[in-house]
Amino acid sequence: GAVVSQHPSRVICKSGTSVKIECRSLDFQATTMFWYRQFPKQSLMLMATSNEGSKATYEQGVEKDKFLINHASLTLSTLTVTSAHPEDSSFYICSALSPGRGTYEQYFGPGTRLTVT
Amino acid sequence: AQSVTQPDIHITVSEGASLELRCNYSYGATPYLFWYVQSPGQGLQLLLKYFSGDTLVQGIKGFEAEFKRSQSSFNLRKPSVHWSDAAEYFCAVGGSNTGKLIFGQGTTLQVKP
Numbered sequence: 377g378a379v380v381s382q383h384p385s386r387v388i389c390k391s392g393t394s395v396k397i398e399c400r401s402l403d404f405q406a407t408t409m410f411w412y413r414q415f416p417k418q419s420l421m422l423m424a425t426s427n428e429g430s431k432a433t434y435e436q437g438v439e440k441d442k443f444l445i446n447h448a449s450l451t452l453s454t455l456t457v458t459s460a461h462p463e464d465s466s467f468y469i470c471s472a473l474s475p476g477r478g479t480y481e482q483y484f485g486p487g488t489r490l491t492v493t
Numbered sequence: 494a495q496s497v498t499q500p501d502i503h504i505t506v507s508e509g510a511s512l513e514l515r516c517n518y519s520y521g522a523t524p525y526l527f528w529y530v531q532s533p534g535q536g537l538q539l540l541l542k543y544f545s546g547d548t549l550v551q552g553i554k555g556f557e558a559e560f561k562r563s564q565s566s567f568n569l570r571k572p573s574v575h576w577s578d579a580a581e582y583f584c585a586v587g588g589s590n591t592g593k594l595i596f597g598q599g600t601t602l603q604v605k606p
Contacts, residue, residue, distance in 0.1 A: 382536075409590055419583065419596045420537075469536055473592040478543075480525055480592045486536040 379403055380472050382485035389460055396456045397488045399470030405450035406472035407447055410482060411443075418429040426453045460492040495520050497586050499597035506574050507605045514569040514600050516584030526567040527585040527594065528558055537583065543567065554578070579604045 379402040388406050389395045399409055412420040424445050426432045432445035442464075444456040451452050453472075455490035467489050498515045498517045506512055518524060525544050529537040541552025548560040567584060584597040 410593070417601075419598050422593065425591070425593065467534075471537075480587060481527075481539070481542060482587075482592065482594060484529075484537040484539075487534070489534070 378474075378483045380406075380470065380485040381482045382468075382470055382488050384488060385486065386489045387491070389486040389490070391461055391492055392459055394456055394458045395460055395490060397457075397468055397470075397490070398453065399455070399472070399485050401451045401474070401483070402439045404472070404474050404483075406453075406474050408473040409447055409453040410471045411445060411455050412469045412471070413455075414469060414487075416467075420469060423455075430443070457490065460490070462492045465490055465492045495586070495595050497539070497584055497595050497597035498562065499582075499584055499600050501600050503601045503603070505603040505605060508576050509573050512569075512571045512574045512578070512602070514582050514584075514602070516567045516569065516597060518565050518567065518584070518586045518595075520565075520586050520588065520595075521555075522588050524586045525588060526558075528556070528567070528569045529554065529582065529583045529585065531581045531599075532582075534570060540582075546568075554602070574604055576601060576604045576606065 381400045383398045385489045411423045414420050423438045424432045426445045426447040426449045434440045447453040469487045470483045496519045527542045540556045541550050543550050543560045556571050567578040582600045585594040587594040
């Protein structure tokens with residue numbers, strides 16, 4: 377149980393285009409999802425917290441107009457990188473939280489490698 | 494300020510040797526503590542967690558960790574390392590109010606044959 381998927385696992389896009397990454401909780405309802413960014417050999421940096429049915433809360437320094445987050449259902453959150461540039465290339469990881477499962481434990485997706493050319 | 498420190502960026506151990514990865518935290522409230530492992534290009538896998546109760550927690554793959562409140566530490570241990578344990582290890586702290594996690598910088602474990 378507690379499986380989180382991400383799609384796509386890898387994506388290459390041209391500079392200036394937008395790309396959408398999906399995060400799904402497969403066997404539980406996720407009231408809250410988190411989006412992280414990870415640079416090579418570095419730790420995870422929290423980008424935003426997404427609560428179902430409400431606007432995402434972005435961490436300081438994260439451009440909300442560039443990284444659009446939508447949490448339209450209890451099993452799906454999406455991250456759209458708009459007008460992508462090479463510096464947006466990174467490993468993006470989502471996680472899902474379900475307090476209803478009895479613990480405040482995040483379940484992580486496998487990540488999406490974004491390369492902007 | 495809330496933070497997690499993993500003092501060792503890189504550790505190399507011989508296969509079969511014991512392992513201890515250090516983690517110190519600073520957190521204002523009662524902490525929830527986690528250790529995750531990440532293989533190259535992969536997501537995070539939970540090794541173990543501490544919420545309350547017994548301060549020595551057992552996890553998967555033969556790992557254990559001990560919560561020491563007086564030292565603000567949550568060190569990860571394994572008595573005998575296997576080559577497949579080579580990976581990146583992250584310590585994280587969170588609380589019950591938001592569910593947000595603060596991650597340490599990570600420790601890269603290399604295992605020598």
